[in-house]
Amino acid sequence: MDATFFKKLLDQNSFGYAFLNQDLRIRTHNRHLARFSMRDRNLEMALLTDLFPETVGLDQIFEEIFEQKRFSFELTHMNRESDEGQTIYFNFFLYGTGNKDIPYFFLVEDKTREAELAQELSQRSNEIRLLEGLLSARSGNVSARIWGQSLPIENLRAQIEKMGRIPTATILLQGESGTGKSMAARVLHESSHSSDAPFIEINCAAIPETLLESELFGYNKGAFTNAVTDKKGLLEEADGGTLFLDEIGEMSLPLQAKLLSFLETRKFRSLGSTSEKEVKIRLIAATNQDLGAMVKERRFREDLFYRLNVVRIQLPPLRDLGDDILIIAQNFILTLAAEFKKPVNSLDKPAANKLLNHNWPGNIRELRNAIERALIFCEGQKIGADDLHLGSLQRDEPSSSPLDRFKLPKDGLAFAAIEKKLLEDALKMSNGNQSRAAQLLQLSRDTFRYRLEKHDLI
Amino acid sequence: MTATRIQKKICMLGIFGVGKTSMVRRFVFEKFDDSYLSTIGVKVNQKILPPQENSEHKMIQHNLLIWDIEGFDDKTKPLNNYFIGSAGALVVADLTRMESITSLPTIFETFQAVAPEAKLVLVGNKMDLVDKEAPTLVELTQFAAEGDIAFLPTSAKTGENVEAAFQKLGLLLAD
Numbered sequence A: 001m002d003a004t005f006f007k008k009l010l011d012q013n014s015f016g017y018a019f020l021n022q023d024l025r026i027r028t029h030n031r032h033l034a035r036f037s038m039r040d041r042n043l044e045m046a047l048l049t050d051l052f053p054e055t056v057g058l059d060q061i062f063e064e065i066f067e068q069k070r071f072s073f074e075l076t077h078m079n080r081e082s083d084e085g086q087t088i089y090f091n092f093f094l095y096g097t098g099n100k101d102i103p104y105f106f107l108v109e110d111k112t113r114e115a116e117l118a119q120e121l122s123q124r125s126n127e128i129r130l131l132e133g134l135l136s137a138r139s140g141n142v143s144a145r146i147w148g149q150s151l152p153i154e155n156l157r158a159q160i161e162k163m164g165r166i167p168t169a170t171i172l173l174q175g176e177s178g179t180g181k182s183m184a185a186r187v188l189h190e191s192s193h194s195s196d197a198p199f200i201e202i203n204c205a206a207i208p209e210t211l212l213e214s215e216l217f218g219y220n221k222g223a224f225t226n227a228v229t230d231k232k233g234l235l236e237e238a239d240g241g242t243l244f245l246d247e248i249g250e251m252s253l254p255l256q257a258k259l260l261s262f263l264e265t266r267k268f269r270s271l272g273s274t275s276e277k278e279v280k281i282r283l284i285a286a287t288n289q290d291l292g293a294m295v296k297e298r299r300f301r302e303d304l305f306y307r308l309n310v311v312r313i314q315l316p317p318l319r320d321l322g323d324d325i326l327i328i329a330q331n332f333i334l335t336l337a338a339e340f341k342k343p344v345n346s347l348d349k350p351a352a353n354k355l356l357n358h359n360w361p362g363n364i365r366e367l368r369n370a371i372e373r374a375l376i377f378c379e380g381q382k383i384g385a386d387d388l389h390l391g392s393l394q395r396d397e398p399s400s401s402p403l404d405r406f407k408l409p410k411d412g413l414a415f416a417a418i419e420k421k422l423l424e425d426a427l428k429m430s431n432g433n434q435s436r437a438a439q440l441l442q443l444s445r446d447t448f449r450y451r452l453e454k455h456d457l458i
Numbered sequence B: 001m002t003a004t005r006i007q008k009k010i011c012m013l014g015i016f017g018v019g020k021t022s023m024v025r026r027f028v029f030e031k032f033d034d035s036y037l038s039t040i041g042v043k044v045n046q047k048i049l050p051p052q053e054n055s056e057h058k059m060i061q062h063n064l065l066i067w068d069i070e071g072f073d074d075k076t077k078p079l080n081n082y083f084i085g086s087a088g089a090l091v092v093a094d095l096t097r098m099e100s101i102t103s104l105p106t107i108f109e110t111f112q113a114v115a116p117e118a119k120l121v122l123v124g125n126k127m128d129l130v131d132k133e134a135p136t137l138v139e140l141t142q143f144a145a146e147g148d149i150a151f152l153p154t155s156a157k158t159g160e161n162v163e164a165a166f167q168k169l170g171l172l173l174a175d
Helices: A003-014 A059-066 A112-138 A151-162 A181-193 A207-216 A253-265 A293-296 A300-309 A324-340 A349-357 A363-377 A390-396 A416-427 A433-440 A445-454 B020-029 B104-114 B133-147 B160-173
Strands: A017-022 A025-030 A071-079 A086-098 A106-110 A171-174 A200-204 A242-246 A281-288 A312-314 B004-013 B042-048 B061-070 B089-093 B119-125 B150-153
Touching: A017 A312, A059 A071, A059 A106, A086 A112, A151 A312, A171 A181, A181 A200, A181 A242, A181 A281, A181 A312, A200 A207, A207 A253, A253 A300, A293 A300, A293 B020, A324 A349, A324 A363, A324 B133, A349 A363, A390 A416, A416 A445, A433 A445, B004 B020, B004 B104, B020 B042, B020 B061, B020 B089, B020 B119, B020 B160, B061 B160, B089 B104, B089 B133, B089 B160, B119 B133, B119 B160, B133 B150, B150 B160
Parallel strands: A071 B042, A171 A281, A171 A312, A200 A242, A242 A281, B004 B061, B004 B089, B089 B119, B119 B150
Antiparallel strands: A017 A025, A017 A106, A071 A086, A086 A106, B042 B061
């Protein structure tokens, strides 16, 4: 069999081929080669790397073939877009000829049909897995965004996961300022709604009472002097999703009555409208005030309080989270360091102790601010105690230490029982670690052990 | 000062669906398409970066040959032959899928076995779909810090940091 036989064979099966000289220039080729190449004419003496950029970087391979240390090399499923916008797929092979003048034989095989089938198969299975990933990013993993491992955090996570499964239940979030009520509301929303469902947030304390009503319920043209067009209210904007009312304790009594009416019927009227509208929303309300006490003082409607209080989620203050303070701080360091493009990745030991011994009146918000500020000034990879300015931050926040809030009841109480309770709580918060528990009560380890023995706790 | 133009091959690496093709389309053609089309094999695109000054104060202009390679899978991984001659790689993880992060050690190991000297930049794509405190972002940031790998969160959809990621790789290639 001579070379003509092989040429005919390759031509008939739509293979492209070329013989190359040592400089990788094309000496001879068949007509099919142009179909796969970056250019469709003047291929003679063109550089292979210009026609097939896929061969760039293969210098070592060409050298090994030239020196006959290797006979062949192949790359499969190269994609090329044709002039008609269709993708063609090809495999190419390089062979050594053993001829010093034309040392390389370059062969191209059309694999479009085979690749299209493979593409169809992988497309289907990948699409499903991608969708699962997207859903899990928005639902299953959302509670992982609540950082920490302490008992209060585990409880919070469990409650949020449970409520995520009931997308219409009204929820009251209660917690001190800065405990993450807005974030918890968003997590609740994302764990129970699709990605395109609206999440509408409004702070009742930030908007004047008259405006708040029109913002919530919307208005029709002519409802009041400046109502020149119809405007949808936030209730309507939130249809199919969540309305988050922050600082609900600041809402006026007349507006509370209107909100209660909506919660009872799920229907409302816009200002200046005679017809009712119906929406499906989850209402999440939040407050840092004691609504029960406000009811007694007649500053909050009792009926609305009971309507909101069906499901109440209490957000723990940061000072009750023990070592979680360090976990939360570490997460802030990593996310903020990426944002600020700084190589900081952790806290040193004294800085960690400083965080653990602080009272955190401003809770997680204060911790975030402290870490953000420390990152700006930190020069090394670890944040040091000197980088953390907790004192000045503390002065900016209203004090809410437990001692400030504690009042001796009129009929007194048993001091020994309080002492025992404090010891038990400290042990619980430190997972039985006595040194850490002693630290929490600002006692030496020996004093702490003496008191444990006194109360038969060891 | 005129820049020296250098042609370099770089690879796009990552499991399926992390947005490798979208990153390339955004960078090369300034386009984005929300629909997903899985890549079979390799598609090569070219883009000339703006001139950059390297650490020796020389002006370098890279003509990047970007190999958009099919994703790594549970059972299969791309042919090692695809990686031969690579000067660098942009390793892409998907911030909505933790599996795209847990697979990174295998991807790095496979690629570096063929191209040990290649420069690497790690990106966390789809940042438009997660918030700044997403566990995947935290995990990826930590992974990059531990491995001393340049890292950027990106969004091929909005274009955020896409050009910056390629520029970063270009800068590493220039040294």
